[in-house]
Amino acid sequence: MSHASSYPMASNATGESQVPILELEHVTKRFGGLPAVEGLSFAMRRGEVLGMIGPNGAGKSTAISLIGGALAPTEGVVRFQGRPITRLSPHQRAQLGIARTFQVTQPFTQLDIRDNVIVGALFGGHVRSRKEAAQRADAVLERVGLAGKAHLKGDELTVADRKRLEMARALATHPEVLLLDEVMAGLTPREVGNAVELIREINQSGVTVLIVEHVMQAITGVSDRILVLHHGRKIAEDAPDAVLSDPKVVEAYLGERYARQRAAEQSRRALEGHENATQPSAPDDIAKDSQI
Ligand code: ADP
Ligand code: MG
Secondary structure, eight states: OOOGGGSOOOBOTTOOBOOOSEEEEEEEEEETTEEEEEEEEEEEOTTOEEEEEOSTTSSHHHHHHHHHTSSOOSEEEEEETTEEOTTOOHHHHHHHTEEEOOSSOOOOTTSBHHHHHHHHHHHHTOOSSHHHHHHHHHHHHHHHTOGGGTTSBGGGOOHHHHHHHHHHHHHHTOOSEEEEESTTTTOOHHHHHHHHHHHHHHHHTTOEEEEEOSBHHHHHHHOSEEEEEETTEEEEEEOHHHHHTOHHHHHHHHHHHHHHHHHHHHHHHHHHTOSSOOOOOOOOOGGGOSBO
């Protein structure tokens, strides 16, 4: 089965189509029989920013792990520049140019920030010595705004700084494709603004970016296209405006919000001793919310 027609293919000056830098074909990941990602196919062209959104548990982090190599798919193929990488380790994928951040930040807490980033540089394999790794780390720390905190330990950082460290570690590997898993969660609006600016700069320097984010304003502002996952399946993939007004997408989010409101209402009523819980009021439109 061919899906080539639905894939965004960039054309070069001669009109020749280029191979996608990253491509997933019918990728499924099951945990104990339950699918976290199911039949996922999409492709990215070099230089683009693709946003990935979806309610909690939709499979976004799993998809990132399947691309970065922390997880192997149950079925399907992941390709980098046309070459299957499905069986490569995270380390081998890093050396090819794929880097990721973790939603739950995982710094080496005994190491200081600088050493954490040096480890990233060495992991990427594009440096020839520890000295070169240190130089790369210093440049990256400057870039993400952590240079002044280079000697703090991994566990002495604020949420925002831990997110910056995740970015720095990924950038230090010298990626061609950067996978960002909720790097803006827990940041203030101003910090979100800075993070968006940094991601734009990174993209403009030639890095292809896949960004998973809950901060709607940030993801629509920075993404060329947005892909929506729901229960592990792709339900939309289009320009940001088209995706946000897609009834399937609105419904997926409203469904989640409705379930949350209902649970909250029910526990409140249980506490108040009401016997007959009534329906909660209709959820607000997602477009009014900055967080989804
Ligand atoms: P998202 O990042 O969109 O919130 P995840 O990819 O983290 O979603 O999770 C998708 C589904 O897979 C969830 O139902 C989650 O509980 C399940 N899941 C994720 N990782 C594991 C795992 N290591 N073992 C078992 N189930 C998992
Ligand atoms: Mg997640």
